[in-house]
Amino acid sequence: MRLKTVEDFTSHPFEAAGSACTSDDDAFHEECAIFGIFNHEAAPALTTLGLHALQHRGQEASGIVSYDGTQFHSERHVGLIGDNFTQQAVLDRLQGTRAIGHNRYSTAGGGGIRNIQPLYAEFAGGGFAVAHNGNITNARTLQRQLQERGSIFQSTSDTETIIHLIATSNRGPLVERMIDALRQLEGAFSIVALSEKKLIGARDPLGVRPLVLGKLDDAYVLASETCAFDIIGADFIREIEPGEMVVITDKGLESLHPFRTHASRFCIFEYVYFARPDSNFAGTSVYNVRKRIGGELSRESGVEADVVVPVPDSGVPAAIGFSEASNIPFDYGIIRNHYVGRTFIEPTDTIRHMGVKLKHNANRSILEGRRVVLVDDSIVRGTTSKKIVQMVRDAGAKEVHMRIASPPTTNACYYGVDTPESSKLLASQMSIEEMSRYIGVDSLAFLTIDGLYRAVGDENRNNDAPQFCDACFTGEYPTVLTDKEGTASDRPITRLVENH
Numbered sequence: 001m002r003l004k005t006v007e008d009f010t011s012h013p014f015e016a017a018g019s020a021c022t023s024d025d026d027a028f029h030e031e032c033a034i035f036g037i038f039n040h041e042a043a044p045a046l047t048t049l050g051l052h053a054l055q056h057r058g059q060e061a062s063g064i065v066s067y068d069g070t071q072f073h074s075e076r077h078v079g080l081i082g083d084n085f086t087q088q089a090v091l092d093r094l095q096g097t098r099a100i101g102h103n104r105y106s107t108a109g110g111g112g113i114r115n116i117q118p119l120y121a122e123f124a125g126g127g128f129a130v131a132h133n134g135n136i137t138n139a140r141t142l143q144r145q146l147q148e149r150g151s152i153f154q155s156t157s158d159t160e161t162i163i164h165l166i167a168t169s170n171r172g173p174l175v176e177r178m179i180d181a182l183r184q185l186e187g188a189f190s191i192v193a194l195s196e197k198k199l200i201g202a203r204d205p206l207g208v209r210p211l212v213l214g215k216l217d218d219a220y221v222l223a224s225e226t227c228a229f230d231i232i233g234a235d236f237i238r239e240i241e242p243g244e245m246v247v248i249t250d251k252g253l254e255s256l257h258p259f260r261t262h263a264s265r266f267c268i269f270e271y272v273y274f275a276r277p278d279s280n281f282a283g284t285s286v287y288n289v290r291k292r293i294g295g296e297l298s299r300e301s302g303v304e305a306d307v308v309v310p311v312p313d314s315g316v317p318a319a320i321g322f323s324e325a326s327n328i329p330f331d332y333g334i335i336r337n338h339y340v341g342r343t344f345i346e347p348t349d350t351i352r353h354m355g356v357k358l359k360h361n362a363n364r365s366i367l368e369g370r371r372v373v374l375v376d377d378s379i380v381r382g383t384t385s386k387k388i389v390q391m392v393r394d395a396g397a398k399e400v401h402m403r404i405a406s407p408p409t410t411n412a413c414y415y416g417v418d419t420p421e422s423s424k425l426l427a428s429q430m431s432i433e434e435m436s437r438y439i440g441v442d443s444l445a446f447l448t449i450d451g452l453y454r455a456v457g458d459e460n461r462n463n464d465a466p467q468f469c470d471a472c473f474t475g476e477y478p479t480v481l482t483d484k485e486g487t488a489s490d491r492p493i494t495r496l497v498e499n500h
Contacts, residue, residue, distance in 0.1 A: 032132070034133050034224050035047055035051055035223045036098075037100075038219060040098075044066045046216070048081060050223055052231065053228045054224055054225060054227070059080060061077060062104065074120055074129075102116075115157040129194045130194075132190070132191050138185065139158035139483065182245075182259070185204070186481075191211075201213070201248075203241065203243065205243035205262045206262050207265065209224075209416055212229070213238055220248045227276045230278070243258075243259040263465060265469040265478040268453075271284075271289045272293065272377055273378060273406075293455040294321025295324065295325035297447045297451065301445030301447075306370040308322050308330045311375065311377075318405035333392065334392070337360070363395070372398075373402075373403055374400060374403070381426055389402065393440070401442055401443045402441045407446050409473060411474070414477065415471075449473055449474065
């Protein structure tokens with residue numbers, strides 16, 4: 001089979017993102033989104049729409065690989081889906097009844113066209129494409145071992161490790177080789193893969209990153225979030241279970257559980273920030289969880305005030321919940337400019353120092369002379385919070401109280417979320433009182449870890465067996481971090497995923 005590839009990126013100069021949370025970027029970012037569909041005549045177009053719905057999970061680059069029964073077709077572009085995957089690109093160059101796609105926000109391996117997924121390879125048994133959401137925490141270790149055995153890597157993405165592990169496996173059929181490969185991984189992964197006959201979805205044994213299953217007519221669909229089903233009119237069936245692999249062929253869907261069972265450790269920050277509010281996880285509306293978070297925050301850290309104002313857009317549901325629980329009116333005291341992206345040109349220091357005003361502007365009619373509660377989802381470095389507080393004060397606010405809809409973020413994430421090193425996280429360097437003075441507020445309070453667990457449906461966090469991955473707040477990582485700890489050469493590489 002011949003891979004047909006179109007890589008038209010000359011009109012979109014790439015900004016390498018490596019560890020993309022730079023000093024000017026005071027926010028968390030998801031690494032990526034995945035989507036797959038099998039047995040639909042409009043598979044490439046539907047994949048484009050699915051990725052559009054999942055654009056919030058990655059804005060650096062996108063790619064789609066489809067199969068038409070004879071050959072694979074690939075489109076990979078730097079930039080947004082809507083800017084690159086036009087009708088001509090989708091309908092004229094991408095063909096077939098099955099496809100997988102990926103939105104990228106690079107954390108592992110950095111940027112570059114060679115790292116845009118889905119990645120494709122020609123195996124002895126035919127073509128194979130794979131897209132991955134998460135982060136493999138022993139990828140460098142595995143790569144060194146593979147290189148010593150003769151493997152040659154064409155990218156710096158941890159996802160390519162999966163391809164080499166499959167290619168070098170001595171198991172028989174493709175599915176068995178893929179299971180053999182995934183058993184060697186540590187960390188977090190949700191995966192969609194496409195061969196000439198199969199669409200495969202898999203989720204790590206702890207279920208850290210999301211993956212859901214849907215159906216559109218006779219076509220099965222896999223996606224990172226349920227909002228991708230809504231845009232194409234697909235019905236949600238269920239979540240892929242932690243440690244489950246689904247194999248979809250012309251004969252239907254087969255569910256496999258080839259990995260040792262573990263208690264789920266789904267990323268709790270999906271509820272706080274990453275997922276779209278109209279998505280659902282474990283039968284729970286993300287929007288409703290965020291409103292409950294606001295209610296818990298109000299009960300834990302109430303304050304006398306005149307108006308509750310969200311830091312848009314991520315703070316809106318929590319601010320509504322805070323308002324309802326406290327009986328303090330909600331209003332939009334900050335207006336967001338939705339037409340400013342990461343690549344906005346800042347040619348001079350004067351423009352650059354305007355900072356947050358490029359994206360947010362104070363609504364003086366709401367703020368002037370009033371005691372304001374600002375509600376935001378998190379504080380990373382604190383630089384943006386500091387500018388927003390000053391902007392609110394400049395608009396005439398009498399008092400400014402900040403309430404954060406998550407616990408203090410004190411630890412970096414190693415499972416596919418772009419975060420600064422712990423030493424650059426404000427909460428890891430300052431007490432809450434010191435942070436309050438630094439940001440310039442009259443008071444500052446964070447949601448407690450127990451409050452967060454109550455909001456997502458657990459009465460309190462069980463310190464012996466937490467139900468979520470909350471390492472960014474607690475420092476309790478649910479897996480071995482082989483590459484970070486630097487002890488990989490003598491450490492078993494099946495520490496996370498083991499055979500029965």
